[in-house]
Amino acid sequence: MELRPLGNTDIRVSPVALGCWPIAGMTSSGVTDENSIATIRACFDLGVNHLDTAHMYGLAGESERLIARALGDRRDEMVIATKGGLHWDAAGKQARDARPATLRRQCEESLRRLGTDRVELYYLHAPDPNVPVGESAGELRRLMDEGKTRAVGASNVTLAQLEAFAAECPLAAYQPLYNMLQRDIEADTLPWCREHGVSVLVYWPLLKGLLAGRLRRDDVLPENDNRRKYPMFLGREWQKNHDLVDKLREVADAAGHTVAQLVIAWTIRQPGITAALCGAKRPEQIRDNAGAAGWALTPEQVAAIDRALAERGTPEVVSPA
Numbered sequence: 001m002e003l004r005p006l007g008n009t010d011i012r013v014s015p016v017a018l019g020c021w022p023i024a025g026m027t028s029s030g031v032t033d034e035n036s037i038a039t040i041r042a043c044f045d046l047g048v049n050h051l052d053t054a055h056m057y058g059l060a061g062e063s064e065r066l067i068a069r070a071l072g073d074r075r076d077e078m079v080i081a082t083k084g085g086l087h088w089d090a091a092g093k094q095a096r097d098a099r100p101a102t103l104r105r106q107c108e109e110s111l112r113r114l115g116t117d118r119v120e121l122y123y124l125h126a127p128d129p130n131v132p133v134g135e136s137a138g139e140l141r142r143l144m145d146e147g148k149t150r151a152v153g154a155s156n157v158t159l160a161q162l163e164a165f166a167a168e169c170p171l172a173a174y175q176p177l178y179n180m181l182q183r184d185i186e187a188d189t190l191p192w193c194r195e196h197g198v199s200v201l202v203y204w205p206l207l208k209g210l211l212a213g214r215l216r217r218d219d220v221l222p223e224n225d226n227r228r229k230y231p232m233f234l235g236r237e238w239q240k241n242h243d244l245v246d247k248l249r250e251v252a253d254a255a256g257h258t259v260a261q262l263v264i265a266w267t268i269r270q271p272g273i274t275a276a277l278c279g280a281k282r283p284e285q286i287r288d289n290a291g292a293a294g295w296a297l298t299p300e301q302v303a304a305i306d307r308a309l310a311e312r313g314t315p316e317v318v319s320p321a
């Protein structure tokens, strides 16, 4: 698989990366250690060299621990990104704490769980409303200067926060939400990153499976599936999204590809996008997703996708968990 530069560093990442949230087992059923480890190991043969995780993926860092188990002595073949600044509070809700001391503690814990003395990329997971973003950035810069991470990134930040962050710390990567149906970053942060040589690695490229083409129109998500809280997965929005997926499937079928491959191929060829962080919990999913990397969509295919998106219209906004 082709490799792309990460910001202005000498680190190179595959445009299809493995998102390691699903293997934490917190939002979907059927996650086993065996499958998770096999999914990570499948990356070696597929040429996927980038794993994206976070301190809060799992109540006790299950995602990072599984990565360590799966990689073993091949750790140096992977570009590992992890993140700090979010945690689970006592009530089991996501909470923000990006004070310098917290970021340092979480980074050091992540390194221990990952069984490594440095990661390639360390992100601020989300800005903390009680801490100026420059203060969080300053601590990440110190962690980089100490060799605990080779590069630094920021996730879930606004344009003003990107600018404030970059004023305090060299910024290699930005990690926003982005997919065919949620393209807000094209208005401001994506152009800014292109102008400043910052890589953009996007999450939810498959919209949590909705754009992967395997969910059926008449599927009812189980009670414990946290996707039920997003309007995209419910009622009229759900039906409209399936109308879109049906049209995407026509384009994918005609090219001998899957819908997931079409969606990822489109994503990683959008100007300024370095990689799609594709969540998977079974080896066949990352195999399928990796198959998008070599597919250069034709102008006719892109035009058909654009028509399908125009017919779909603007979706109801959802925000990440």
Ligand SMILES: NC(=O)c1ccc[n+]([C@@H]2O[C@H](COP(=O)([O-])OP(=O)(O)OC[C@H]3O[C@@H](n4cnc5c(N)ncnc54)[C@H](OP(=O)(O)O)[C@@H]3O)[C@@H](O)[C@H]2O)c1
Binding pocket: 018, 019, 020, 021, 022, 028, 052, 053, 125, 155, 156, 175, 202, 203, 204, 205, 206, 207, 208, 209, 210, 212, 213, 214, 260, 277, 278, 279, 280, 281, 284, 285, 286, 288, 289, 320
């Ligand atoms: N920075 C942040 O705040 C943030 C937030 C969210 C995510 N992320 C990162 O971005 C990554 C991606 O997000 P995500 O994992 O939530 O969502 P995603 O990549 O949009 O969707 C992943 C889900 O799609 C389904 N899937 C994947 N490949 C498939 C295939 N080939 N065919 C059919 N279904 C397939 C699987 O769902 P089922 O098997 O359950 O159907 C999988 O759990 C995360 O893993 C994480 O690394 C970061």
